[in-house]
Amino acid sequence: MPVLTHLEAIRQGIWEEMERDPSVFLIGEDIGVYGGAFKVTQGMLEKFGADRVIDTPISESAIVGAAVGAALMGMRPVVEMQFMDFIACGFDQIVNMAAKIHYRWGPAVPIVIRGPSGAGVHGGPYHSQSNEMWFVHTPGLKVVVPATAYDAKGLIKASIRDNNPVIFYEHKFLYRRIKDEIPADDYVVPIGKARVARSGTDISVITYGAMVWTALEAAEELEKEGVSLEVIDLRSLLPYDEEAVLESVRKCSKVILLHEDTRIGGFAGELAAVIAEKAFEDLDGPIVRVTSPDTPVPFSPPLEEYFLPNAKKVAEAARRLAAY
Amino acid sequence: MASKLTRSQHHDLYYYLRLNRRVDEQLTNLYRQGKVVGGVYSSLGQEAISVGTAYALGPDDFLGGMIRNVGAMLVRGFPPRDVFMQYMARRDGPTGGRDANTHFGDIKRGVLSPISMLGELVPLLAGVGLAAKIRKEKRVGLTYVGDGATSTTPFHEGLNFAAVLKLPLIVIAENNGWAYSTPVEHQMANTNIVDRAQAYGIAGVAVDGNNVLEVYEATRQARQRAYKGEGPTLIEARTMRMKGHAEHDDARYVPKEVIEKWRARDPIATYETFLTAKKLMTAEEKSAIEARLDKVIREDVEFAEASPLPAPEEAARPVWA
Numbered sequence: 001m002p003v004l005t006h007l008e009a010i011r012q013g014i015w016e017e018m019e020r021d022p023s024v025f026l027i028g029e030d031i032g033v034y035g036g037a038f039k040v041t042q043g044m045l046e047k048f049g050a051d052r053v054i055d056t057p058i059s060e061s062a063i064v065g066a067a068v069g070a071a072l073m074g075m076r077p078v079v080e081m082q083f084m085d086f087i088a089c090g091f092d093q094i095v096n097m098a099a100k101i102h103y104r105w106g107p108a109v110p111i112v113i114r115g116p117s118g119a120g121v122h123g124g125p126y127h128s129q130s131n132e133m134w135f136v137h138t139p140g141l142k143v144v145v146p147a148t149a150y151d152a153k154g155l156i157k158a159s160i161r162d163n164n165p166v167i168f169y170e171h172k173f174l175y176r177r178i179k180d181e182i183p184a185d186d187y188v189v190p191i192g193k194a195r196v197a198r199s200g201t202d203i204s205v206i207t208y209g210a211m212v213w214t215a216l217e218a219a220e221e222l223e224k225e226g227v228s229l230e231v232i233d234l235r236s237l238l239p240y241d242e243e244a245v246l247e248s249v250r251k252c253s254k255v256i257l258l259h260e261d262t263r264i265g266g267f268a269g270e271l272a273a274v275i276a277e278k279a280f281e282d283l284d285g286p287i288v289r290v291t292s293p294d295t296p297v298p299f300s301p302p303l304e305e306y307f308l309p310n311a312k313k314v315a316e317a318a319r320r321l322a323a324y
Numbered sequence: 325m326a327s328k329l330t331r332s333q334h335h336d337l338y339y340y341l342r343l344n345r346r347v348d349e350q351l352t353n354l355y356r357q358g359k360v361v362g363g364v365y366s367s368l369g370q371e372a373i374s375v376g377t378a379y380a381l382g383p384d385d386f387l388g389g390m391i392r393n394v395g396a397m398l399v400r401g402f403p404p405r406d407v408f409m410q411y412m413a414r415r416d417g418p419t420g421g422r423d424a425n426t427h428f429g430d431i432k433r434g435v436l437s438p439i440s441m442l443g444e445l446v447p448l449l450a451g452v453g454l455a456a457k458i459r460k461e462k463r464v465g466l467t468y469v470g471d472g473a474t475s476t477t478p479f480h481e482g483l484n485f486a487a488v489l490k491l492p493l494i495v496i497a498e499n500n501g502w503a504y505s506t507p508v509e510h511q512m513a514n515t516n517i518v519d520r521a522q523a524y525g526i527a528g529v530a531v532d533g534n535n536v537l538e539v540y541e542a543t544r545q546a547r548q549r550a551y552k553g554e555g556p557t558l559i560e561a562r563t564m565r566m567k568g569h570a571e572h573d574d575a576r577y578v579p580k581e582v583i584e585k586w587r588a589r590d591p592i593a594t595y596e597t598f599l600t601a602k603k604l605m606t607a608e609e610k611s612a613i614e615a616r617l618d619k620v621i622r623e624d625v626e627f628a629e630a631s632p633l634p635a636p637e638e639a640a641r642p643v644w645a
Binding site: 025051052054056057059060061062063064065066067068069070071072073074075077092093096097099100101102103104105107108109110139140142163164 | 386418419422423427428429430431436437439440441444446447448449450451452453454455456457458459465477478481482484485488489641642643644645
């Protein structure tokens, strides 16, 4: 099986959907001639033509709005945000328009809004955010956050085939660092199904996106100390796999909730509430969060390193929790 | 070239203008009877814009209106009962009580629902045009903004986007002088909205928004340009908001003499005078139209009032398609 990077896997997934379904088209800034700021759409203009790979003015509101309009006409637009930080400029079209159309008056809105998010590459406050919770708190949307290259391809394909607005977070730190063997067959990874990234018995680490790799690194470390971490990769946050979360918590009786996003109002808060409501009696220790602090993402490398969760911080939290 | 409307097309226009007015009057009645949930947003005095624009479209075209574009939705085939049930939050309304007033649409009728945030339909209708362009279909998207909405991001981004991509889009700027209590000169330094067309590099036309034939003709020509691949048109339709923002607002901030001046230019009365003078409508024909209106309004109010409120648990219907 060919080995593809995270980024190549996403490209292949989009490519295959473009070949499979003529109603799929791409729209965004610098995605055609230039192939996208990170080259996710490289080669697509040449292959699929300017009608289906559309370079636009710098107008996130118009791009998303036009995608919604085209989707109502039966198309399946895939919107690229050059950086997911810029999604704020198209916010109203996502949360007030796209998210609410089906509930309010019926039609489906099959659009995907995808792009690079996350920190770790010294991008500063406006090229590093993990802003997924803006959309997790909006009924009507779906929010997908893959960690592996295999999942990235399978989930982008599932997102393009989905009949709802899907916000698809690609972690730029993973783009060229993570690789997988990608099967040649036309597979999809269903949205809403978590994955056990590592099986363990002592502490469940529930996480998503790039932090899955951080959790796995911490698990290696803790194994040497005789503490067995289980790592759950949520893959999507809206909907999310509540059953998988509870199952892992019941099995390990201790849980660390890990995300790169900031703390207050992060997904860990929601998970903590659900675990407290539904698995309270299974817990043998406090629910522990490992997250970024509540600040913007700072630019300078030592500041950013201080800001981000890492394997060391997860391992420290795990040691404290293991003592209960 | 100006098109010549047939006698029966004139009667259609007159019918929809009057239907728009009658629906508006009925909504005010229902409001005063305490049957409307929330506010009533009148289109009094602006009917020629909704009706003239919508009537110039074909069955494959799409439009998306604002709160005062009830007339456009009636022309696209929604019965008055749908409007009444929307305002009364009833079960059998197009949104089943999940949204209010003109916030409804139907893909089969070529109508997209507005949202409360102004200008947001400009990108959507540009997207309708984009889909048509990709699939090489003949279709235009038409939408409306008020003078207030021309200050918003989606108005600017949407028009510029459509201009650059040469999309079949028509934007009707209904300049009715007021955005809630804010007069147009507090909304923009240059109150000639149509001037912006030049800035975007697109066709721009200013029309008398109280003259249904002028509105119709400008829209028809804009549609022809769009079909020929010549891109969007911005039409500024100058008119006056004859009531407050909504029924609760007595609009005391609007000078009385301005209202009086515009009342003399009522779009329906002036059209009726024109039709009579040109012998395009007899007194008998007019009475027949009015009888038709009486019937549809009576039946549809009855139907709407008979419709129950939605079952509470309908609130929990799925948000995903």
